[in-house]
Amino acid sequence: MATTDLKPKDHEIDPATGEYRVIAPGQTFKSVTEKIARIVLTPHTPLGWFALFGVGGAVATFLLVALTWLFLKGTGIWAISQPVAWGFAIINFVWWIGIGHAGTLISAILLLFKQSWRNSINRFAEAMTIFAVVCAGLFPLIHIGRPWLGYWLLPYPNTMNVWPQFRSPLLWDVFAVSTYATISVVFWYIGMVPDFGTMRDRADSKLAQYVYGLVSLGWRGSARHWMRYETASLLLAGLATPLVLSVHTVISFDFAVAVLPGWHTTIFPPYFVAGAIYSGFAMVLTLAIPLRKFYHLEGLVTDRHIDNMGKVMLATGFIVAYGYGMEVFMAWYSASHWESFMMWNRMFGPMGWSYWVLITCNLAIPLTTLWSRKLRTSIPYMFFISIVVNTGMWFERFVIVVTSLYRDFLPSSWGTYRATKWDYMTYVGTLGLFTALFLLFVRFLPMIPMSEIRMMLPGAKITPKKVAEAGD
């Protein structure tokens, strides 16, 4: 019994390091570089890429149409009104930005924790962050009604002599999200500079050499440069970590600072952050599983990565479950009539179905099955779970926004909420935009950080014996 238990494990331990293998054996500096750079440098774009890009682009046109109509008619085309003044726009904003958080978590927090398995997935997780922030940032901007006056949100000297109100969580959001977008882009770009150097040197066409040469900023891999680069990466990771936690915290303040039952609670910041990471890892899986299959990257994004992401989802899922539990508990323990009515209404009111969709997708399905190693390493199942959790997390935001707003203190002011076709088109359109942007990334940029993968290969180990041979 014992031997059969040990055998498969031995196979997974890398003899060179004594640690679990995260990259398939037999890879060299050259093979890894070739594999990743070829995907981008090949003159032959796979037909499947065009097909997917076509679909993504077609879906993104919904967004174009919906936005055009919105700019012509105003936000009245959406279902938002009193009492539900925050509808799809805010739901989608929170959902998208939450998805982005996993990218930062993978690139920054796991770097600080020295989780080297992240090296294979951090680049496209960061790309996912940026495209998710693009989609997220769109929503508040179009929700303000007159998007061409969006710059009024920024503090700048103007002829009207007015300034923003710094006590408002909505203004805090402006700074949190704009900082997050900027730092994410900078971190992503700096991370790619050495890889651009590789692309420049491996490209065959003049145009590719020229363009990658330009964006590589003349990177030549000097030891001095690398050390400053490593310091800067570590500092950026150290800065991005409190940033990512603060962004979703500030977003939760948009709700928690209000006095509305269902919003006015101190559990929101941690519960929002955990939910963001939960949905973000789900989105990383949704992207990683087809990608590694399509580009045959199973040797670099291994089953172990999928398994680890399943574990992170299990952990964050339980934090989210604790958040849901606490909301129910506080509704009873606060002895506030409004709080307990809100919870009863959320569960059993006319929109109670959305609460149960959320519980099924976020708790019932993933948190019971992700315990199983067999299911965590089953690729079709993990893909299924990723879709389920993404759906569940969207419904979480729907429940928070809509079921708190539509029946507040005064029954005379109660209303309902039914999204219009423009709401749906805008939302679905951002999914198309995200897909199209991500496909462009996969086609034109190295989706796996080559320099970081090289560090993990057995050949990268410095042998002290060999070094000591230097006689003096």
Next chain:
Amino acid sequence: MPPREGTYGLLAEFDTPSDLVRAAQQARHDGWRRMDCYTPYPVEEAAEAIGFHRNKVPLLTLIGGLMGVAAMFSLETWVSTLAYPLNIGGRPTYSWPAFIIPAYEWTILFAGLSAAFGMLALNGLPTLYHPLFNAPNFRDGATTDKFFLCLEALDPKFDLVESKKYLEGLQPVSVVEVEY
């Protein structure tokens, strides 16, 4: 003012990082100072071997962060107390706890930008042209799978013939002369 013609240096190619580190340590030991290692991924030991231990990126980041927090906090204070005082539910105009959040975000923003752009500036990047790119084997290997040690002509010990012999004694795969 560095010379713009003639020899930039001598470039030795190695197959493994250990060979490079050994050679760099030896060269440093023998009194070479103007030299650099080129690797396809960060090799901390190589930087140690050429005597590069510290860098100024953390200091720049700290200065950036302090500037960010000072800029935003004073902007908020000035706007809320002097430029455009608003009475929000009777709260004091100088409601500093609320100001912490944007100030915190700007600390991170300025520190992050200082880290990234400071690193590039200290590295002297972008530099799209560099003499090393003239070496026939440099571009093929330095960003993929080869390890290089360059002894620069600016070092007082440099002599084209002698130094080439010296480098060959360090058992590289090849030694080439790099021209400006």
